[in-house]
Amino acid sequence: xxxxxxxxxPAAVAGMFYPGSPGALRSSVRAFLAGAGPGDGVTPxxxxxxxxxxxxxxxxxxxxxxxxxxxAAQVRRVVVIGPAHRVAVRGVAIPSADRFETPLGPVELDRxxxxxxxxxxxxxxxxxxxxxxxxxxxxxxxxxxxxxxxTLVPLVVGxxxxxxxxxxLERVWGGPETLIVVSSDxxxxxxxxxxxxxxxxxxxxxxxxxxxxxxxxACGATPINALMHVARRRxxxxxxxxxxxxxxxxxxRDRVVGYASLAFTADDRDTSAEADExxxxxxxxxxxxxxxxxxxxxxxxIESLFRAPxxxxxxxxxxxxxxxxxxxxxxxxxxxxxxxxxxxxxPLRHDVVRNARNAALRDPRFEPLSEQELAVLSIEVxxxxxxxxxxxxxxxxxxxxxxxxxxxxxxxYGRHRSTFLPQVWEQLPDARDFLRHLKAxxxxxxxxxxxxxxxxxxxxxxxxxx
Numbered sequence: 254x255x256x257x258x259x260x261x262x263p264a265a266v267a268g269m270f271y272p273g274s275p276g277a278l279r280s281s282v283r284a285f286l287a288g289a290g291p292g293d294g295v296t297p298x299x300x301x302x303x304x305x306x307x308x309x310x311x312x313x314x315x316x317x318x319x320x321x322x323x324x325a326a327q328v329r330r331v332v333v334i335g336p337a338h339r340v341a342v343r344g345v346a347i348p349s350a351d352r353f354e355t356p357l358g359p360v361e362l363d364r365x366x367x368x369x370x371x372x373x374x375x376x377x378x379x380x381x382x383x384x385x386x387x388x389x390x391x392x393x394x395x396x397x398x399x400x401x402x403x404t405l406v407p408l409v410v411g412x413x414x415x416x417x418x419x420x421x422l423e424r425v426w427g428g429p430e431t432l433i434v435v436s437s438d439x440x441x442x443x444x445x446x447x448x449x450x451x452x453x454x455x456x457x458x459x460x461x462x463x464x465x466x467x468x469x470x471a472c473g474a475t476p477i478n479a480l481m482h483v484a485r486r487r488x489x490x491x492x493x494x495x496x497x498x499x500x501x502x503x504x505x506r507d508r509v510v511g512y513a514s515l516a517f518t519a520d521d522r523d524t525s526a527e528a529d530e531x532x533x534x535x536x537x538x539x540x541x542x543x544x545x546x547x548x549x550x551x552x553x554x555i556e557s558l559f560r561a562p563x564x565x566x567x568x569x570x571x572x573x574x575x576x577x578x579x580x581x582x583x584x585x586x587x588x589x590x591x592x593x594x595x596x597x598x599x600p601l602r603h604d605v606v607r608n609a610r611n612a613a614l615r616d617p618r619f620e621p622l623s624e625q626e627l628a629v630l631s632i633e634v635x636x637x638x639x640x641x642x643x644x645x646x647x648x649x650x651x652x653x654x655x656x657x658x659x660x661x662x663x664x665x666y667g668r669h670r671s672t673f674l675p676q677v678w679e680q681l682p683d684a685r686d687f688l689r690h691l692k693a694x695x696x697x698x699x700x701x702x703x704x705x706x707x708x709x710x711x712x713x714x715x716x717x718x719x
Contacts, residue, residue: 271394297321300514301480303437305510315395331432334436336409337410338388341412421479422480438473439511460606480517497513550602555609571601573601574601575597578636578637592611641709655710664707
């Protein structure tokens with residue numbers, strides 16, 4: 254490229270979102286990275302990082318970028334994708350510029366990749382969308398400091414569906430040479446305590462790879478939702494690195510903005526030799542140990558909502574099999590939350606994590622769990638068998654069968670549905686009472702009966718923290 258003919262997009266928010274002089278900017282970024290620690294040697298394929306002014310979110314963003322120290326020589330292309338804040342866009346906007354500039358110098362764009370993307374129906378060229386967009390620009394000084402040499406693919410997301418944006422991400426995914434950076438803040442302008450609860454629930458969704466976020470939860474909800482689609486297909490594993498709000502850094506606590514850094518890593522473990530020659534379970538996967546693994550994942554998932562967790566929980570190949578779990582939380586023996594799934598639609602490693610976080614934050618009967626409760630929290634994990642439909646002539650016949658089996662039950666009638674785990678028999682030992690309360694839980698009268706009622710039963714293996 255002839256330097257004299259190259260088109261440069263100049264820095265737009267230097268001196269506002271981050272220091273405007275090269276020396277002050279370099280010192281600021283290095284200080285944030287030093288405070289973030291050395292990282293843990295894990296290679297991220299994707300980072301989610303915030304894009305507020307450095308005084309507010311720089312320390313949180315640095316926790317993500319510190320993960321790149323060990324792979325600086327490997328990364329040669331960075332795709333930075335974030336939401337459009339200033340210009341309405343239909344689809345995903347790419348610039349016509351050849352380079353983006355910051356006080357630390359120019360970053361060359363990967364024009365070959367951008368030109369290929371331009372042929373996509375969803376992709377539009379819009380220099381206006383990029384001209385004043387801070388969400389992408391604030392990431393560049395961190396990348397310039399951490400990486401040795403890289404080209405940039407900047408993408409601004411406007412009106413588009415997560416599936417559409419996921420298709421664009423797939424086009425630029427590349428291999429180990431390509432890093433994806435998703436730029437997004439979390440909740441905006443809520444009181445401090447409310448924001449903490451809302452953001453914790455948002456992070457629980459992202460860490461469980463669903464359900465999708467809305468734009469009140471994150472300004473970059475669309476690219477995050479697209480990432481979750483791709484992460485499920487490509488079996489990426491998300492990790493929370495840091496979370497805070499402007500009330501923790503440089504703002505008051507009346508109206509705060511939430512921030513988080515997360516890393517997504519490839520699940521490339523070799524499980525081919527995890528069973529012995531006789532086909533028996535490996536020692537770490539026998540039933541008793543299997544329960545301890547599930548409990549460890551549930552505990553780790555909940556603790557990571559509030560603080561940087563300790564060592565990663567033990568891994569095992571059985572976690573990759575589809576499974577359905579319920580996670581029950583108790584304080585001093587009293588129920589504190591219980592959420593689960595009935596169908597084995599997701600790998601156990603994701604199912605137990607999602608249910609643990611939802612039990613902590615989203616059980617409508619309780620306020621979200623607080624960090625102070627972690628020390629006295631008791632966790633129980635139940636692993637469900639596949640529900641089997643029951644055949645019965647009438648309510649009396651059903652009652653007799655239920656009494657004989659004393660399994661968990663799923664009751665369905667039209668749009669009404671409820672379940673009781675087998676553990677509920679301890680509180681409701683009479684089969685008639687068990688069924689009456691199950692109907693009430695489904696929103697039906699306890700005395701209701703219809704030939705349209707369907708009931709399935711299932712067994713569970715359960716494990717509790719001592």
